[in-house]
Amino acid sequence: MGAALLATDIRLDSKPVVIKELISDNVDQDRRLEDVRNFKREVATLAHIDHPLVPNVTDHFQEGTRYFMVQEYVDGENLEERLNRLQQPMPERDALICASEILDVLDYLSQQMPPIVHRDIKPANIIIGSKDRRAHLVDFGIARAEEIKNAQRKQTSALGTPGYAPPEQYQGNADPRSDLYALAATLHHILTNRDPRNYPPFYYSAARSLNPQLSPEIEGILTKALNNDINQRFQSATTMKQEIDTLLRQRFGISGNLDSYTLGTSGPMRALTNPNPTSNPGQTMTQVAGPNPSSQVTQQSQISAGLPPPPPVTPFVGIGGPLMTPVQPLPNINNQSGPNYAYQPVPNPVTPYPSSQPQLGQYQPQPNYQRPPKKRRTGLIFLILLLVFLLIGAGLFATYSYLGANKTADNGIGVTMMNGEPIGISDGTVAIDTTLADGSLKTQAAQQLKQHKDNPNAATSFLNEATSQTSNDAEALIYKEDIRVINSGTPYVTLVVATMLSGDQVGTGREDLQGAYVAQKEFNDSARLANGTLVRLLIANSGSKTDYVPQVTQQIVRLQQADPTFVGVMGWPYSGRTQAAIQTLSKGQIPMVSQTASSDALINASPYFFRVAPNNKQQGIQGALYAEKDLHAKTVAMFYDPSDSYSQSLAEDFRQQFEGVDKNKIIKEQYTIGNQNSIAKAIRDTLTQKVDMIYFSGYATDVSTVLSNLPPGNLPIMGGDALYQLGGYQSSARANFNRLRFTSFAYPDEWDVFKLSAQKPIFFSEYSAAFNPDGQHPGGAYGYTRAANDVILSYDATVTLLTAYNMALNTGKKQPTPQDLRQALLKINGANSIQGVSGQINLGPNGDPVEKTILVLYTDSMGRIHMDPTPLGRFLK
Structure with missing residues (x-):
């Protein structure tokens, strides 16, 4: 219903x-x-959107019977054009950044009053800007405020694009969750x-069956978001x-604030610059593509022949290569043509907008704020005080209700929702990690187990269905095994697996549960x-949060x-969490x-603390020896970054060992984590001196900058275990991948590399049997x-832990205590x-491994991981 024109203001x-x-x-x-x-609705909708x-x-303006809207121009390539150009999938890392x-x-649109639903999210409506390299959402032509979603409209406007639109949108019942389906x-x-437009609607093959390089986590996210039942999807952006x-953080090492919108930073929407709807003397137009009345032309099809080429595009680099090239014209979507319709004069406005919205071309300033009369202020103060007392009373009542409703907390088992996260200990009566595809099944199992502990058959049935749907969900497998243990009539020992199953570190938590479950099942x-x-x-x-x-x-x-x-x-897997727990x-x-x-601060921190991974000091020493x-x-x-505890301590451990040898020398180069300019400066300083190696004490996303900026040569780069996140590396670093080495505590192929395949532990077959049955x-x-x-x-x-417990059992103890377990450890x-x-x-x-x-x-030039065949330390007992 529109033609896009490139113009100069x-x-x-x-x-x-x-x-x-x-x-x-x-x-x-x-x-x-x-x-x-x-x-006009599109104009009104976009006029109130203030997001970068x-x-x-x-x-906006009108010339005779013709209506026009002026928008910022996003120079870049849309995702559909990228797919057509490269004819291959986008790397997972790049796609996740766009999605975020x-x-x-x-999220911003859903918080508007009323919420705004875009209704037509698809690759063609997402442009990667050539300047900011961010994903921009365009074409709000069929967007609706949720409160008018049942208004009469053309069917094509209501349905969006087949293949991307969810089932409820075909029934006129779209809400913000519908956009999440379309984005998925x-x-x-x-x-x-x-291309979903080439297949029956509402059906999507398993993503990893089409692209085996994808992670299980993204497949789980897609499965949940593409659920035809709107209530089983993600319920919010x-x-x-x-x-x-x-x-992004767990698999690709991309950390920090990934949000783009910060409330209040964009400022208020200014008044329209041209309140006269019939003229626009300050603007000149250059038509780029002749209007095609039958095609839906969006902003991404702005440029065609006859224009000078756009300026060079800075590529958005990722493991899969450049994401953008100069914009090319988008072909006529429907491949149709027809005569332009000559407008007849139409009164303006055609119909009045709802009372909450100004009419097209009208600017309605907000009335000036006036202080209430003194009597009203007194009443207002009274109401505020009353509200404060009510809130205090509500808080006391909530505290009393919590203590009464969570009697299980007396034995330590119980979960409390804190800022939307289930914090506490679960024995299966609460499902913690519900964002996987089987989340609702685990929740139903938990409800059944809580109500019918003496008859867990229904809970077991739900858990069986959950593990059938998501075979590698260790949480469901642990709950199922626990039910079997408790109802076996035989003695059992209880361990707590302490980790993070919500928030930023959920991926680590899932891996922790997998390892614990294989051990539980094996024993x-x-x-x-x-x-x-x-x-x-x-x-x-x-x-x-560590605060929890x-x-x-x-x-x-x-x-x-x-x-x-x-x-x-x-547990816990992270040093900060361990330090917060150790004294209690x-x-x-x-x-x-x-x-x-692995923090050095945990050395001799407690007689009850043990770990199976070496401390940073050992890692730094072995790295220096290598x-x-x-x-x-x-x-x-x-x-190194002196303000980051990991970077600083690992660097100091490496320095002490390396400089302890005669004639070895360390040249210190400070940088700031996440600051590419500081890293580039450190590289320039390094290249002015004769060095044999760079030791990078930090994280994968930052050493990628080093690799990308080094001139050709053979100067090696080495670092610690935090560099074991190859998904976080830019494609521009590939040329120097073969220079990179880093220390690590484990690697799935280490037994084969050490030529000990015949002695491989049963763990490897058990792992596959457990999660790929x-x-x-x-x-x-x-x-x-x-x-x-x-x-x-x-x-x-x-x-x-279990070996030590068995040692305590073998001393004749029928039920060893925590003290007995410590002595055995x-x-x-x-x-x-x-x-x-x-x-x-x-x-x-002191509890540290010796x-x-x-x-x-x-890594090789293709980014594939290899292992040096010489172990640092003792591998076999």
Whole structure:
């Protein structure tokens, strides 16, 4: 219903703008008036949108019977054009960044009063700007405010684009959740190159069956968002964006604030610059594409032949290569043509807008605020005081209600919703991680288990269905195994798995549960514990904030006091969470074995703290030895951020070892994490000196800048375990991938690289059997047949706890206590050391592993990971 024109605004230094003209091919007068109303609605809608990723309306005007709207021009390439140009899927990392930015727009739209529904999200309506490299949402031609969603309209406007529009939109019942479906359909298209318009609507093949390179997490997000039942999808853009951002951080190492919109930063919408709807003396138009009355022309089809070429585009780099090229003309979508309809004079406005909206061309200033009379102010103050008292009373009542409604908290088991996150300990009566495809089934299982603990058949049935739908969901598998354990009639031991199953670190939490479950299942199925004792796991979630850890640790203490089967904690994986928990657990004399917390600050922090991963000091020392002996480095430029604890401590550990050898030299180069300019400056300084190696103490997203800016040569770059996130690397870094090395605590192929395939632990076959039982996922798929390093280390930590518990059982103790478990953990050394999947586990008197294997990984020019065959430390016991 419109033609897009590229124009220059001579009032603003010839700034390029887009002028959209209404074109109607309807001969029927009523239909034609409906087209005009729709166009005016688009103007009114966009005039009130103030988001940096939506082109602003800068003006609108009428010339005779022709209606025009002026918008900012977004120079770039839309996603449909990109797919047509490259003929291959977009890399997952790039697609997720686009999705996160569009979800920020949708979150903003949903918060408007009334909420705005775009109704036509698809690849052609998302433009990647060539200047800011961000995803912009365009073409609000059929957008609606939710309160008028049942207004009569043309069917094509109501339906959106087949293949992307959800089922309810065909019934005229769209709401903000409908846009989430359309965005998911768009994501599915750009990630798989499967055009949904060429297939029956409302059906999408499993994304990973079309593109095996995709992560299991994105497939789960797509499955949930593309549910035909609107109530089973993500219920808000915020929730879906949280999942996308979590995946970006966990899989691709992209951290920081991914939001684009900050409330109040854009300022108020200014008055329209041309209130006269019949003229526009300050604007000149250059028609780019002749109006085609039968095609729906959107902003992305602005440019055609006859214009000078656009300026060079700065590529948006990602693992898959440049994302943008100069914009090309979009072909006629419908491949149709027809005569232009000559407008007849139409009264303006055609029909009045709702009373809450100004008419087209009218500016209605808000009335000046006037102070209420003194008597009214007195009454207002009284009302405010009354409201304060009511709020205090409500708070007291809520506290009383919480204590009364959560009597299970007396034994430590219970979950409290805190800022939308389920924080606490679950025994299966609460489903914590509900964002996977089987989330609703786990919730139903939890409800059944809570209501019918004596008859868990219904709960087990729901859990069976959940694991059938999402075979690698360890939370559901743990709950199912726990039901079997409790109803077996045999003695059992209880461990708490402490991790993060909501918020930014949910991916790590899922991997922690996978490792713990494989250990639980292995010990139960093979009767590894004495006296037929089985293993029960409780799941403790501290969510997205370290501040939630104290509440969870207090619950663990109450659990220890109430449940004699409970003996210890596996977790937390992060050093900050561990530091927040360690003192409370120590006072309760509760032992904890962490899988990956490596901070030097945890050395000798508590007699009840143990870990299976080496501390940063050991990692820094081994890295320095490798640099000297294998890379023959004598002078090293050490990049570090003194304000970041990980970067600073690892760098200091490396420096002390490296400089301790005669004639070795460290040149310190400080940078700021996330600041490319500071990294570039450090590179320039380094290149003025003769160095043998760069030691980069930091994270993958920043070392990528180093790799991208180094001149040709063979100067090696080395770093720590935080560089084991290759998804976070830019494609421009590929040329120097073969220079990169980093230390790591585990790697799924290490047994094969060490030529110990015949001695590989049963863990590897158990992992695939647990999470890929039907063989539906190909070999080498992370999360199904291939275990991530966090899974391996969580398995080793759980096995360490259970081995120590078995040692206590074998002393004649019928029901060992947490103190007994601690004493047994101190004996896991020498002849009693454990052969873990990540290497030997030989605990020292301070709880740290002694001579634990540290690996060196490196990448080839294609970005594939390889492992140096020489282990640093002792691998076999």
